[in-house]
Amino acid sequence: xxxxxxxxxxxxxxxxxxxxxxxxxxxxxxxxxxxxxxxxxxxxxxxxxxxxxxxxxxxxxxxxxxxxxxxxxxxxxxxxxxxxxxxxxxxxxxxxxxxxxxxxxxxxxxxxxxxxxxxxxxxxxxxxxxxxxxxxxxxxxxxxxxxxxxxxxxxxxxxxxxxxxxxxxxxxxxxxxxxxxxxxxxxxxxxxxxxxxxxxxxxxxxxxxxxxxxxxxxxxxxxxxxxxxxxxxxxxxxxxxxxxxxxxxxxxxxxxxxxxxxxxxxxxxxxxxxxxxxxxxxxxxxxxxxxxxxxxxxxxxxxxxxxxxxxxxxxxxxxxxxxxxxxxx
Amino acid sequence: xxxxxxxxxxxxxxxxxxxxxxxxxxxxxxxxxxxxxxxxxxxxxxxxxxxxxxxxxxxxxxxxxxxxxxxxxxxxxxxxxxxxxxxxxxxxxxxxxxxxxxxxxxxxxxxxxxxxxxxxxxxxxxxxxxxxxxxxxxxxxxxxxxxxxxxxxxxxxxxxxxxxxxxxxxxxxxxxxxxxxxxxxxxxxxxxxxxxxxxxxxxxxxxxxxxxxxxxxxxxxxxxxxxxxxxxxxxxxxxxxxxxxxxxxxxxxxxxxxxxxxxxxxxxxxxxxxxxxxxxxxxxxxxxxxxxxxxxxxxxxxxxxxxxxxxxxxxxxxxxxxxxxxxxx
DNA sequence: AATTTTCATTGAAACGTTTCAATGAAATGT
DNA sequence: ACATTTCATTGAAACGTTTCAATGAAAATT
Numbered sequence: 261x262x263x264x265x266x267x268x269x270x271x272x273x274x275x276x277x278x279x280x281x282x283x284x285x286x287x288x289x290x291x292x293x294x295x296x297x298x299x300x301x302x303x304x305x306x307x308x309x310x311x312x313x314x315x316x317x318x319x320x321x322x323x324x325x326x327x328x329x330x331x332x333x334x335x336x337x338x339x340x341x342x343x344x345x346x347x348x349x350x351x352x353x354x355x356x357x358x359x360x361x362x363x364x365x366x367x368x369x370x371x372x373x374x375x376x377x378x379x380x381x382x383x384x385x386x387x388x389x390x391x392x393x394x395x396x397x398x399x400x401x402x403x404x405x406x407x408x409x410x411x412x413x414x415x416x417x418x419x420x421x422x423x424x425x426x427x428x429x430x431x432x433x434x435x436x437x438x439x440x441x442x443x444x445x446x447x448x449x450x451x452x453x454x455x456x457x458x459x460x461x462x463x464x465x466x467x468x469x470x471x472x473x474x475x476x477x478x479x480x481x482x483x484x485x486x487x488x489x490x491x492x493x494x495x496x497x498x499x500x501x502x503x504x505x506x507x508x509x510x511x512x513x514x515x516x517x518x519x520x521x522x523x524x525x526x527x528x529x530x531x532x533x534x535x536x537x538x539x540x541x542x543x544x545x546x547x548x549x550x551x552x553x554x555x556x557x558x559x560x561x562x563x564x565x566x567x568x569x570x571x572x573x574x575x576x577x578x579x580x581x582x583x584x585x586x587x588x589x
Numbered sequence: 590x591x592x593x594x595x596x597x598x599x600x601x602x603x604x605x606x607x608x609x610x611x612x613x614x615x616x617x618x619x620x621x622x623x624x625x626x627x628x629x630x631x632x633x634x635x636x637x638x639x640x641x642x643x644x645x646x647x648x649x650x651x652x653x654x655x656x657x658x659x660x661x662x663x664x665x666x667x668x669x670x671x672x673x674x675x676x677x678x679x680x681x682x683x684x685x686x687x688x689x690x691x692x693x694x695x696x697x698x699x700x701x702x703x704x705x706x707x708x709x710x711x712x713x714x715x716x717x718x719x720x721x722x723x724x725x726x727x728x729x730x731x732x733x734x735x736x737x738x739x740x741x742x743x744x745x746x747x748x749x750x751x752x753x754x755x756x757x758x759x760x761x762x763x764x765x766x767x768x769x770x771x772x773x774x775x776x777x778x779x780x781x782x783x784x785x786x787x788x789x790x791x792x793x794x795x796x797x798x799x800x801x802x803x804x805x806x807x808x809x810x811x812x813x814x815x816x817x818x819x820x821x822x823x824x825x826x827x828x829x830x831x832x833x834x835x836x837x838x839x840x841x842x843x844x845x846x847x848x849x850x851x852x853x854x855x856x857x858x859x860x861x862x863x864x865x866x867x868x869x870x871x872x873x874x875x876x877x878x879x880x881x882x883x884x885x886x887x888x889x890x891x892x893x894x895x896x897x898x899x900x901x902x903x904x905x906x907x908x909x910x911x912x913x914x915x916x917x918x
Numbered sequence: 919a920a921t922t923t924t925c926a927t928t929g930a931a932a933c934g935t936t937t938c939a940a941t942g943a944a945a946t947g948t
Numbered sequence: 949a950c951a952t953t954t955c956a957t958t959g960a961a962a963c964g965t966t967t968c969a970a971t972g973a974a975a976a977t978t
Binding site: 338353365367 | 590633635636637638639640641642643648650657658659663664665667668671680681682683684685686691692694695696697715716720859860863864865
């Protein structure tokens with residue numbers, strides 16, 4: 261691989277000059293510039309980012325660290341971040357990791373956005389600094405160099421519970437995801453709190469545990485229906501997929517949704533609208549989430565343009581799966 | 590940020606020793622090792638990946654370069670790549686770019702998988718080398734250091750056309766995506782070729798152009814229905830989303846799918862099964878695609894374990910949208 | 919006891935850049 | 949014609965690692 265030195269030699273100038281040409285310094289003569297560029301082209305010169313970053317102690321890359329790529333969830337979020345990153349003249353790399361987190365540790369990026377429960381709080385705490393700010397999307401952390409941009413899950417749950425109570429439900433079950441998920445758990449908490457506010461009690465035998473997948477929702481609901489004698493008239497799920505699975509389980513038992521048991525989801529994935537019955541759910545603006553996360557990071561990184569306190573938009577969308585009377589949508 | 594030098598000083602040993610400790614050399618005494626590790630911990634030492642890569646001329650990172658994150662398409666593909674990458678002791682970064690491709694150019698990665706029509710053939714051609722192999726998923730390129738792992742689109746289209754012809758269709762239209770898409774265009778070609786094989790002709794006024802989104806499919810079909818007097822009895826779409834949009838347009842005109850016009854999609858996204866009518870489509874094993882792409886790259890990178898010639902699995906799935914008689918799923 | 923071998927440690931060069939400070943030539947001002 | 953300023957170019961140090969070759973102490977062999 262040709263280096264600056266090779267280019268310099270070929271062009272008959274110094275390495276310094278070559279570097280200046282590459283970086284568009286205006287001190288350089290048009291003539292030398294052309295010579296150098298020609299030499300670079302001929303040699304197929306490509307800058308070495310590692311050397312550059314090492315010298316400048318700056319990469320102009322930010323990282324987005326997640327736990328995996330599955331789920332219909334990330335695309336919009338990613339898009340929201342990406343747009344903002346480009347707008348700020350940076351690049352983004354997306355990395356999935358479950359144990360080593362090498363890319364996060366070895367100073368490849370100037371800052372990072374985290375949505376990865378595999379990464380311990382303590383690690384993030386020790387990593388974050390003035391020069392290496394972090395934005396977390398999946399935890400609550402007290403650190404001057406870590407900002408959190410969290411979904412208003414409780415707010416969403418309040419809307420869900422309000423809706424179900426207005427529809428006349430008194431005993432409401434909950435389908436939770438894995439306990440590692442911050443959003444999942446805060447949805448559960450929000451649910452319980454909203455119930456309490458409404459003066460309703462929650463029996464913990466009506467709490468089902470699954471893992472956010474459709475199949476896990478189906479299985480745990482099946483088991484529940486077999487085990488219990490009487491059921492809640494409604495179930496709230498921590499996400500859409502599990503709700504769909506659970507609905508199938510109910511239907512397979514010969515019961516009707518929403519007549520026998522009503523259901524609500526969370527996230528509003530594309531499918532929710534098409535599912536049968538269409539799924540009542542909470543629509544989350546993931547693109548906005550991504551945008552705000554990135555803006556927050558750049559604010560910390562560049563200390564300018566104060567970032568507006570903006571809550572991510574969240575809205576309950578009633579559909580067939582929880583509407584007794586009217587059928588709509 | 591603490592460096593090796595700082596750690597060395599604190600531990601009272603040389604930089605070289607410190608480096609050896611960090612890399613787990615077995616020559617080092619247990620005693621010095623502990624001293625160094627303690628010092629490193631105390632200073633919060635983090636290795637500098639850029640310096641490391643610069644020295645070793647190797648990153649153990651491969652890149653996956655795509656044009657954007659939208660579409661329900663990438664997750665599985667990414668998952669397939671990621672698993673294989675980890676298995677090989679590497680890391681993956683995912684980058685979206687539309688013009689500069691800095692991360693691809695500046696030697697941040699040891700090799701790359703490309704699915705990004707923004708990147709010119711010529712650039713890839715000039716980039717690829719023994720030390721920097723490439724796998725392309727979206728073009729056909731003749732270069733010893735570039736491998737292509739392509740979907741068997743034509744094969745899939747043959748199955749689609751066979752099916753429709755057996756269902757009695759003689760005049761079949763096509764809904765194409767943007768011309769930049771390699772897969773989109775090769776699906777169109779495959780469609781035309783299969784028609785020809787069957788002895789059927791294709792009138793280019795039955796070729797609609799959209800951009801792979803549902804809304805674009807809806808709009809172009811609407812326009813077509815308004816403009817033309819008589820229609821094909823079936824439409825083949827280059828992907829599922831456009832087919833769904835087009836079906837809606839037909840339904841809005843008061844016609845029935847599949848009775849008046851039958852439709853097929855391509856990809857088998859989750860929604861296809863739930864759509865009304867459920868969508869006949871070609872199921873593509875994207876995870877397998879990703880796995881093979883990564884395996885191919887590592888083969889070039891490490892010159893070992895010959896990679897089996899394996900075609901990506903593709904299978905036509907008939908559903909309601911193209912079945913006149915029976916209704917099935 | 920003298921020689922060789924093994925072993926832990928180290929100094930220093932190298933990787934490919936950037937950028938400060940220095941150089942000297944040309945242009946400007948007197 | 950001389951002093952000054954401006955300008956294009958350059959040498960060299962630095963960024964944080966790795967790793968070769970060298971060092972000298974301890975262990976093993978004679």
